[in-house]
Amino acid sequence: MVGNKVDLSVRLGDLTLDNPVIPASGTFGFGREFAPLYDIKKLGSISFKGTTKEERFGNPCPRIAETASGMLNAVGLQNPGVDAVIRDELPFLEKYYAKPVIANVSGFSEAGYVETVEKLSAQPIVGIIELNISCPNVHGGGMSFGTDPDLAASLTRAVKKVSQKPVYVKLSPNVTDIVEIALACEEAGADGLSLINTFMGMRIDIHRRKPVLANRTGGLSGPAIFPLALRMVWDVYEACKIPIIGMGGVSSAEDVVEMMLAGATAVQVGAANLINPWASSDIIDRLPGVLADLGVDKLEDLVGLAHHE
Amino acid sequence: MALKNYQAKLIRHRKIAHLTYELVLEETGIIRGKGEDKGPFGVPSPGQFVNLVVPGFYLRRPFSVADYADGKLVLIYKILGQGTRAMADRLEEGQALSVLSPLGNGFTLVDAKKPLLIGGGVGLPPMYYLAKALKAKGQEPRIAMGFKTADEVFYEEAFRDLGLEVQVATEDGSKGTGGFVTQILEGSYKDGDYLYCCGPMPMLEAIYKMDLAPGQYSFEERMGCGMGACMGCSHKVKNYPLGSKRICKEGPVFRTEEILW
Ligand SMILES: Cc1cc2nc3c(=O)[nH]c(=O)nc-3n(C[C@H](O)[C@H](O)[C@H](O)COP(=O)(O)OP(=O)(O)OC[C@H]3O[C@@H](n4cnc5c(N)ncnc54)[C@H](O)[C@@H]3O)c2cc1C
Ligand SMILES: Cc1cc2nc3c(=O)[nH]c(=O)nc-3n(C[C@H](O)[C@H](O)[C@H](O)COP(=O)(O)O)c2cc1C
Ligand code: FES
Numbered sequence: 001m002v003g004n005k006v007d008l009s010v011r012l013g014d015l016t017l018d019n020p021v022i023p024a025s026g027t028f029g030f031g032r033e034f035a036p037l038y039d040i041k042k043l044g045s046i047s048f049k050g051t052t053k054e055e056r057f058g059n060p061c062p063r064i065a066e067t068a069s070g071m072l073n074a075v076g077l078q079n080p081g082v083d084a085v086i087r088d089e090l091p092f093l094e095k096y097y098a099k100p101v102i103a104n105v106s107g108f109s110e111a112g113y114v115e116t117v118e119k120l121s122a123q124p125i126v127g128i129i130e131l132n133i134s135c136p137n138v139h140g141g142g143m144s145f146g147t148d149p150d151l152a153a154s155l156t157r158a159v160k161k162v163s164q165k166p167v168y169v170k171l172s173p174n175v176t177d178i179v180e181i182a183l184a185c186e187e188a189g190a191d192g193l194s195l196i197n198t199f200m201g202m203r204i205d206i207h208r209r210k211p212v213l214a215n216r217t218g219g220l221s222g223p224a225i226f227p228l229a230l231r232m233v234w235d236v237y238e239a240c241k242i243p244i245i246g247m248g249g250v251s252s253a254e255d256v257v258e259m260m261l262a263g264a265t266a267v268q269v270g271a272a273n274l275i276n277p278w279a280s281s282d283i284i285d286r287l288p289g290v291l292a293d294l295g296v297d298k299l300e301d302l303v304g305l306a307h308h309e
Numbered sequence: 310m311a312l313k314n315y316q317a318k319l320i321r322h323r324k325i326a327h328l329t330y331e332l333v334l335e336e337t338g339i340i341r342g343k344g345e346d347k348g349p350f351g352v353p354s355p356g357q358f359v360n361l362v363v364p365g366f367y368l369r370r371p372f373s374v375a376d377y378a379d380g381k382l383v384l385i386y387k388i389l390g391q392g393t394r395a396m397a398d399r400l401e402e403g404q405a406l407s408v409l410s411p412l413g414n415g416f417t418l419v420d421a422k423k424p425l426l427i428g429g430g431v432g433l434p435p436m437y438y439l440a441k442a443l444k445a446k447g448q449e450p451r452i453a454m455g456f457k458t459a460d461e462v463f464y465e466e467a468f469r470d471l472g473l474e475v476q477v478a479t480e481d482g483s484k485g486t487g488g489f490v491t492q493i494l495e496g497s498y499k500d501g502d503y504l505y506c507c508g509p510m511p512m513l514e515a516i517y518k519m520d521l522a523p524g525q526y527s528f529e530e531r532m533g534c535g536m537g538a539c540m541g542c543s544h545k546v547k548n549y550p551l552g553s554k555r556i557c558k559e560g561p562v563f564r565t566e567e568i569l570w
């Protein structure tokens with residue numbers, strides 16, 4: 001750790017994070033696999049695995065395929081269900097993390113989302129609800145909430161009514177105009193926006209002459225999507241006033257700075273955790289040095305700076 | 310058994326059969342990881358695997374520990390796709406590699422009178438390290454190995470040198486028994502009283518369905534992380550929360566009683 005006095009803290013509404021680096025939902029479980037590897041308390045926050053009202057096994061395997069500078073996943077929201085998450089996983093986070101976490105909530109109907117948010121937002125350790133309306137890997141819902149501005153807005157309104165914590169809507173990049181959806185969510189009362197989820201894609205096994213993924217399609221993440229995500233964060237920042245948590249391919253401290261210059265107040269790290277389990281920790285360790293080189297002493301000052309004349 | 314990211318030096322890279330290569334790695338340092346270190350590469354046990362960065366590819370590649378002696382790690386791989394092709398073409402002795410180790414839950418050594426090892430193709434490597442461990446416990450395992458063709462056969466002598474009885478099956482009949490490895494199990498190996506199996510899923514299923522004896526089966530799946538974080542490798546089993554286990558974390562080895570086929 002570099003010993004200079006760079007201030008890494010950022011504010012998401014009323015919540016102050018020690019630093020902007022947050023492992024992205026689905027790439028960090030509930031922290032159990034990482035706690036033995038490094039002190040997870042150093043993380044700005046943790047967005048835990050997408051949680052649904054009922055438990056889900058998810059899609060058949062193969063669920064993973066490789067791509068140039070990235071990967072496809074079609075996990076399909078495997079999780080133990082909200083009650084088991086509250087009973088078995090949150091106590092672990094309370095013990096080993098002990099700072100506000102981000103509860104990533106998925107669903108298939110408005111009622112399902114509402115019930116899950118009601119339960120999770122009542123938990124003391126949950127600081128933010130991240131409403132996942134953008135999962136490309138589940139049928140009968142999920143992403144459809146994220147591709148139709150009216151559906152996105154009415155779900156946001158319904159969830160806002162019951163949530164005891166700020167609601168960040170997680171946007172899908174699989175739309176013609178992400179700004180339109182972002183504005184609809186902001187107008188419906190969202191406290192912030194998380195973007196982006198994965199891009200829908202597929203691979204074919206040329207030997208078997210069949211799609212690699214049992215689900216046929218999956219979501220693309222990793223460095224391959226970084227410039228696409230950055231552009232979307234930029235455009236949404238131009239249009240909206242609420243804070244943005246930026247993500248998509250972030251793999252280094254420099255990527256974090258770039259995302260923040262585009263308009264993100266905090267940044268999530270996803271696939272990078274899978275190929276280097278220490279990725280989020282390494283990025284936090286590197287940030288002070290990178291900022292020192294850039295002559296920056298308060299990281300938050302960089303948010304949206306690239307937009308100014 | 311804490312997972313660490315080790316820096317390794319490739320000290321040997323040689324072809325051992327058609328499309329099949331052996332790597333010997335020596336630990337040269339710890340890139341990341343905390344807690345006590347039992348020894349080089351965290352001293353993996355039989356049936357555990359490691360996750361290797363292949364330069365130029367995004368995801369790591371999982372390989373079973375084929376042998377571990379004097380702190381050196383032996384891996385055996387077959388060219389099956391672009392990553393393993395690049396390994397064969399580009400990996401050079403002396404070069405540095407990044408290795409996550411040890412991963413997964415390996416084989417539990419069970420007391421048995423006639424333990425039988427069954428390895429198909431690139432499912433054979435973990436059987437070597439396992440055979441050594443069983444021998445060290447005073448057991449007398451035998452091995453049945455299955456391949457497509459005679460030129461793909463490897464480690465036959467190595468197993469004999471350990472003192473194992475070896476039988477080979479090839480699908481095209483070019484060596485040993487003609488047909489699948491299950492053919493061998495119908496012959497003189499029928500009296501095996503405990504099985505340790507690793508190979509392609511159809512082979513494992515066929516052996517399981519023969520219902521010869523109880524045992525342990527090492528599974529394979531495409532992996533995102535290899536360490537339990539992504540849920541990319543979940544496999545349905547009996548009697549477990551959610552009815553599933555992660556092949557990379559609770560597996561890759563599963564016991565007969567928990568397998569659903
Ligand atoms: C626990 C475990 C132990 C293994 N041990 C060995 C071993 O000792 N020797 C050996 O030769 N092979 C072993 N394999 C299989 C080996 O990982 C794959 O053959 C290898 O990853 C193929 O890489 P590729 O780049 O050539 O294939 P590509 O098809 O180009 O790879 C694309 C992606 O799919 C994955 N993939 C492709 N085929 C497989 C497969 N059969 N299993 C798992 N992932 C796959 C790759 O890792 C990569 O992420 C093991 C697999 C697992 C899960
Ligand atoms: C294996 C895997 C599982 C994921 N699961 C979820 C999930 O449950 N909920 C969610 O909102 N996003 C999920 N995501 C998306 C990530 O949180 C993130 O938005 C996306 O991967 C882009 O970031 P990256 O390129 O850094 O991975 C998942 C991504 C991966 C790779
Ligand atoms: S490969 Fe990620 S959980 Fe098994």
